Every structure is written in C-alpha cells, then in structure tokens.
Amino acid sequence: MKPKSTIVNLPVYQPGKPIEEVKKEFGLNDVVKLASNENPYGSSPRVKDAILAELDNISIYPDGSSASLTAAVGKDLGVNSNQIIFGCGSDEIIALITRAFFVPGDETIMADQTFSVYKSNADIEGAISIEVPLKDGTHDLDAMLAATTDRTKIIWICNPNNPTGTIVSEQALISFLDAVPSNIMVVLDEAYCEYVTDPTYPNSLNILSKYANLVILRTFSKIYGLASLRIGYGVGHPEVIKLINQVREPFNTSRIGQAAAKVALEDQEYVNYCREHNTRGISYLQGEFDRLGLAYFPAHGNFIMVNVDRAGLEVFQELIQLGVIVRAGHQRYPEYIRVSVGTQAQNVVFIKALEQVLRAESAHV
Numbered sequence: 001m002k003p004k005s006t007i008v009n010l011p012v013y014q015p016g017k018p019i020e021e022v023k024k025e026f027g028l029n030d031v032v033k034l035a036s037n038e039n040p041y042g043s044s045p046r047v048k049d050a051i052l053a054e055l056d057n058i059s060i061y062p063d064g065s066s067a068s069l070t071a072a073v074g075k076d077l078g079v080n081s082n083q084i085i086f087g088c089g090s091d092e093i094i095a096l097i098t099r100a101f102f103v104p105g106d107e108t109i110m111a112d113q114t115f116s117v118y119k120s121n122a123d124i125e126g127a128i129s130i131e132v133p134l135k136d137g138t139h140d141l142d143a144m145l146a147a148t149t150d151r152t153k154i155i156w157i158c159n160p161n162n163p164t165g166t167i168v169s170e171q172a173l174i175s176f177l178d179a180v181p182s183n184i185m186v187v188l189d190e191a192y193c194e195y196v197t198d199p200t201y202p203n204s205l206n207i208l209s210k211y212a213n214l215v216i217l218r219t220f221s222k223i224y225g226l227a228s229l230r231i232g233y234g235v236g237h238p239e240v241i242k243l244i245n246q247v248r249e250p251f252n253t254s255r256i257g258q259a260a261a262k263v264a265l266e267d268q269e270y271v272n273y274c275r276e277h278n279t280r281g282i283s284y285l286q287g288e289f290d291r292l293g294l295a296y297f298p299a300h301g302n303f304i305m306v307n308v309d310r311a312g313l314e315v316f317q318e319l320i321q322l323g324v325i326v327r328a329g330h331q332r333y334p335e336y337i338r339v340s341v342g343t344q345a346q347n348v349v350f351i352k353a354l355e356q357v358l359r360a361e362s363a364h365v
Contacts, residue, residue, distance in 0.1 A: 003047075009125065017035065019031045020196075026320070032346045034340040035325065036227070037162070038221075039302070041226070043260070044224070046263045051256050054255050055256075057255055062251055062253060066086040066258050069086065070084050077205055079208070082241065082242070084235055085245055086258075088231075088244060089232040089351065090239050091190065093217055095117075097234070098154075099247045102122060104125070104126030105127075106125075106128070107151040108127050109147050109155045111134050112132060112134060114162065121138065127214075135306070139165070140311045145176060148181070151219055154185045160301040164174065165303055169201070170201065170203065177210075177214065183364065184213060186213055188202075190204065190216055191219045191301070193218065195222070197275070198242055198361060201225075204216050212237040213240075215234050217235075217238035217242075219233070220246070220265075224265070229257035231253055265316055277344075278302050280342075284344065285350075289304075302336055305333065306336060306338075313334075318327035318360070319337075323349075326339045327339075
C-alpha cells in the first residue's frame with residue numbers, strides 16, 4: 001500500500017516518558033515527572049463527582065455539538081456559542097484548521113522552535129512551513145510579517161510559547177494583527193494563558209471582534225488538570241468556526257470530558273489556587289537557577305526552559321536515571337532542558353538531582 005507522500009518522512013510525536021516505564025527501566029520506586037506541563041495539583045475536587053455521575057450514561061453517545069459546555073464557556077468568555085468549537089484537545093483543533101484551509105503548496109508561518117504540531121499537521125496537508133527564528137526566545141513578529149507572501153494562508157503564534165515560555169505583549173500583538181493582511185489567518189495558541197500574571201499579556205478576547213482572521217486556541221489540559229480527558233477548544237469569527245466545524249468528526253469529545261470540563265470551569269477558586277502555587281514554583285526554580293549560574297528564559301506558563309551548558313539530552317538521560325523526567329532535544333536550543341513546574345516537593349527533588357548531575361560533570365572536567 002502506498003501512503004500519502006507528505007507523511008512518509010513525518011516524525012511521530014514523542015510525548016514525555018511515562019512514569020511507569022521509567023520505574024521499570026531503571027528499577028526506581030519514586031519518579032517525578034516534570035516533562036509534559038501537567039498540573040501537579042490535579043483537577044478541581046468537584047470533577048470526580050461529575051465523572052462518576054456520567055458513568056450511568058457510558059453507553060450513550062455524547063452530545064456531538066458539546067452544547068452545554070459550549071454555552072458555559074461562551075458565558076465565561078463573553079462570546080457567542082457559534083464562535084466556539086471543541087476538540088479532542090486543542091491539538092485536534094489545529095488538525096481541523098489545517099484540514100479545512102490548507103491545500104498543497106500553501107505556505108504557513110511559525111517560529112522555528114514552537115509547538116511541533118503546527119508543522120506536522122501542515123506537512124500532512126502538503127503545506128510549506130516557513131520557520132522564523134525566535135528572537136531571545138520570543139516570536140519575532142516583524143520577521144514573521146516580512147515572511148508573508150501571496151501564498152501565506154496561516155500564521156501560528158504560541159503565547160506563551162512552548163517550549164521557551166516567553167510571551168508576546170498585547171501592544172506587539174495588536175500592531176502585528178493590524179499589519180497582517182485580512183486574508184491570512186492568525187492562530188493564537190493560548191494553552192497556558194491562565195497561568196500568566198504579566199500585565200502586558202494580551203486580553204485576546206477583547207480584540208477578537210476587531211479581527212475576523214483571528215482564531216484563539218485554549219484547553220482544559222493544563223491549569224484545569226484534565227489532560228487525560230482531551231478537551232480543547234477554538235474561538236473565532238462565526239463564519240471561520242463554521243468552516244472548521246465542517247471537517248470535524250462527529251462525537252469527537254466524550255460525555256465524561258464535557259461534564260468534567262464544565263464543572264472545572266465553574267471552580268475558579270481552584271484555578272486561582274493553582275496559578276498562585278505555580279507562580280511560587282517559578283520563583284523558587286528561577287532562584288535556584290540563579291544560584292547555580294544557569295541562564296533561563298522568562299517563564300510565563302507552567303514550565304521553564306533552562307540552559308544547562310551541555311547537551312540537554314545528556315542531562316535528560318542522567319536526570320531520568322535519578323528518577324526525574326524532563327524534556328530535552330530541542331533542535332534550536334540543544335543545551336537547554338524544559339522542566340514543568342511541579343509541587344514544591346517535586347521542585348526540590350528536581351533541583352537536587354540537577355545539582356548532582358552538574359556537579360558530576362564538573363568533577364570530570
């Protein structure tokens with residue numbers, strides 16, 4: 001059988017290594033996973049009851065339009081229901097956007113070190129990815145604008161950017177949107193927006209009505225702690241959302257996921273709790289990196305990208321043998337690792353392990 005030529009050399013997405021696998025491979029009893037930017041505090045305590053209540057309906061198909069959840073999110077965000085589309089994580093919304101809009105030969109613009117799913121989905125549809133280098137770890141919006149041509153269909157902005165954790169300010173974003181031709185879609189991926197405390201961060205929902213070519217992506221996987229239930233969504237102009245919806249598979253989100261997301265959304269007190277503890281975790285880790293003399297990018301999500309001054313993959317491998325899982329192998333930043341912000345106890349374990357690895361390296365020099 002002959003596959004699509006566009007997928008023959010497509011790399012398979014590599015998620016963070018599972019805790020169970022690391023325990024078995026290295027004979028460890030205790031493993032700390034700080035690799036996938038999961039919420040270390042889990043989901044709202046109310047979520048479990050919502051899930052249990054849905055078990056009585058497990059044989060019944062979910063609401064294909066996610067009507068109840070859509071109404072709840074629309075009310076929370078101040079947008080109409082016809083401006084929202086739900087997916088199996090925001091990853092699926094990315095895939096649906098590329099399915100709906102790309103034809104072979106289209107061009108799409110993204111940063112050269114950002115969420116890899118933009119490029120992989122563009123590749124599948126035969127679009128040409130123009131990767132613009134980050135500037136000090138941040139999207140270079142001027143360079144991205146300069147890269148547009150009459151073949152450009154979509155520009156992707158991950159804000160905060162994964163993996164660097166940097167943000168584009170509201171002023172910079174508005175100036176960029178004002179300059180982008182209206183026939184080019186701008187996808188603003190805000191998977192980590194609820195963690196951001198910087199006052200310059202854009203209130204994208206306030207400017208959404210001004211730009212019909214803007215689509216915002218958000219998720220319940222991060223601060224809401226529902227990563228395993230796969231609930232993400234897109235917000236945009238009704239006509240754009242309608243087009244994306246036309247290529248969506250039926251029943252793409254589960255009854256349990258919808259019910260859990262609705263309850264999680266209602267518990268903003270818990271969201272605030274997670275944000276506050278994440279901010280404290282960032283401060284602790286940055287202070288420890290300063291003590292160790294390690295450079296890092298400003299962190300605005302629930303992760304930090306730090307320069308370990310040697311091959312990041314080597315540090316990753318040595319950390320994992322000590323029971324700490326992080327991420328490494330970033331093509332443009334080979335000497336960096338990305339570490340998720342954990343609980344204080346997890347953060348302390350990580351720092352002790354990192355210091356042990358770095359000291360061992362120094363002893364060999």
